[in-house]
Amino acid sequence: MKVGRLAGPGRLVVEESAAPRAGPGEIVVTLAACGVCGTDLEKLRGRYRTAGRIGHEPVGRIEQVGDGVAQLTVGERVFVHHHVPCYACEVCARGDTTFCAEYARTNIDPGGFAESFRVPRENVERGAVLALDPSIDWDRGALFEPAGCAVTALRRVGFTPGNRLFVTGLGPVGVLYARVARALGASWVGGAEISPARRERAARHGFDLVVDPADADQALRAVGTSTGGKLADVGVAATGAPAAIGLAYRATRRGGTLNLFGLPEPTSRLDIDLQEMYLSGVRVVPTYATTEADVATVQRLALAGTLDLSDIVTHRRPVAELGEAFDLARDAETSLKVLVTGPAYAG
Ligand SMILES: [Zn+2]
Ligand SMILES: [Zn+2]
Numbered sequence: 001m002k003v004g005r006l007a008g009p010g011r012l013v014v015e016e017s018a019a020p021r022a023g024p025g026e027i028v029v030t031l032a033a034c035g036v037c038g039t040d041l042e043k044l045r046g047r048y049r050t051a052g053r054i055g056h057e058p059v060g061r062i063e064q065v066g067d068g069v070a071q072l073t074v075g076e077r078v079f080v081h082h083h084v085p086c087y088a089c090e091v092c093a094r095g096d097t098t099f100c101a102e103y104a105r106t107n108i109d110p111g112g113f114a115e116s117f118r119v120p121r122e123n124v125e126r127g128a129v130l131a132l133d134p135s136i137d138w139d140r141g142a143l144f145e146p147a148g149c150a151v152t153a154l155r156r157v158g159f160t161p162g163n164r165l166f167v168t169g170l171g172p173v174g175v176l177y178a179r180v181a182r183a184l185g186a187s188w189v190g191g192a193e194i195s196p197a198r199r200e201r202a203a204r205h206g207f208d209l210v211v212d213p214a215d216a217d218q219a220l221r222a223v224g225t226s227t228g229g230k231l232a233d234v235g236v237a238a239t240g241a242p243a244a245i246g247l248a249y250r251a252t253r254r255g256g257t258l259n260l261f262g263l264p265e266p267t268s269r270l271d272i273d274l275q276e277m278y279l280s281g282v283r284v285v286p287t288y289a290t291t292e293a294d295v296a297t298v299q300r301l302a303l304a305g306t307l308d309l310s311d312i313v314t315h316r317r318p319v320a321e322l323g324e325a326f327d328l329a330r331d332a333e334t335s336l337k338v339l340v341t342g343p344a345y346a347g
Helices: 038-045 121-125 144-156 172-183 196-203 216-226 242-250 274-280 292-304 319-330
Strands: 002-006 012-016 027-035 058-065 077-080 116-119 129-131 164-168 188-192 209-211 232-237 252-260 283-286 313-318 337-341
Touching: 002 319, 012 319, 027 077, 038 319, 058 116, 129 292, 144 172, 144 252, 144 292, 164 172, 164 242, 172 188, 172 196, 172 232, 172 292, 188 216, 188 242, 196 209, 209 216, 216 242, 232 242, 242 252, 252 274, 313 319, 319 337
Parallel strands: 164 188, 164 232, 188 209, 232 252, 252 283, 313 337
Antiparallel strands: 002 012, 027 058, 027 116, 027 337, 058 077, 077 129
16 A cells, blocks of 8 residues: 655655554554645644654545454444543543643554554544544545634634634634634634635635735734724634734734644744733633544534535545645645545545
C-alpha cells in the first residue's frame, strides 16, 4: 500500500509499505478520505512542536477486526479519531480532555494519509471509532474532525443561542466555525480574511459580514456598524497570526470571550494594551482539537439538517499525489478544503 509521511522538515514522501494487521482489540481501516489540515502544513514546514505524524481527519471502511472487538464489523463506514484521552487523570476529570497528557501520545498507525491504517486498542476501547450514517458521504465525513474542533471550542467558551460570533481566518476551519455557530443558533456571524478568493467564497457561505483585515481599524468599524455597536460575544482566531488574534480580540465585546484556535508560530508574541484588556473583561480561551463526544455532536447536527457541511471540499487527490494535495491546500486563492483519498473513496 501507499503511505504518505514526513521524512523531516520540508520533506514529504510517499512510500510503498506493508499493509497493517489488526492485533487483539484493534481494527484496520481502508482509507476513503482524509483532509489536509493547516497543522499538517505547519508540520511540513517544521514549525509545529509535536510529533511528526500527519493526517488526522480520516474516514474509511473497516477492513479487519482484531480479536475481542465486539462492537465493530468488517465493511462498516467509519470516522476514526486519531487521539484519545485517558479519562483517568485530573485534567480529564475536569473535562479538559484534549489537554490530557495521554491525548497527543495516542495515534493511528501510520497516519491518515495511508491507504490503510491500524487503529490501536485504546482508540477502539475509548470510543474513537464513530459509525457514519449512510446519508453522510465521505466528503462530509472527512469534515467531522475540523467541525468537531469548532463544537469543542464553542462548548468550552459557553456559546449560547443568540450569541454573535466573529472569526478571523476564513479557511475551512473558519467557515466550519461559522456553520457550527449557525447550527447552535448564532444571531450574527462575521469574519475577516486576507485572501480575496476566500472572502468572496465566505460571502456565499452565509456570513452576515466579511471584512478585509488589512486595515484593522476599518475592519473593526465595519463590525461595529453591522452589530449595532455591540461587537461579537465570541471572537475566534482561526489563524495563529498575531494580527488576526489582535483583530478577533478587538472585535469581542466587553466581558465576551476570545477563542484562540489557529496555531501560532513558535515564540510569536501579541502586542496589546494590557490595561485595555484588564478593563475589557474579555476572557481568553485557547482550544485545541476535539473529542469523540463533540464529533458525535457534529454527526447529530448534520443529520438534523442544521449543520451544513456541503460546498467546503474543493479538491481531492489520491495518496500517490500527496505533494500536490499539500500544494493545493497551501494555495488559499485556489482551494478551501483538500482531501487525500484512498481505495475506499469510490465505494
Ligand atoms: Zn485538523
Ligand atoms: Zn487524561
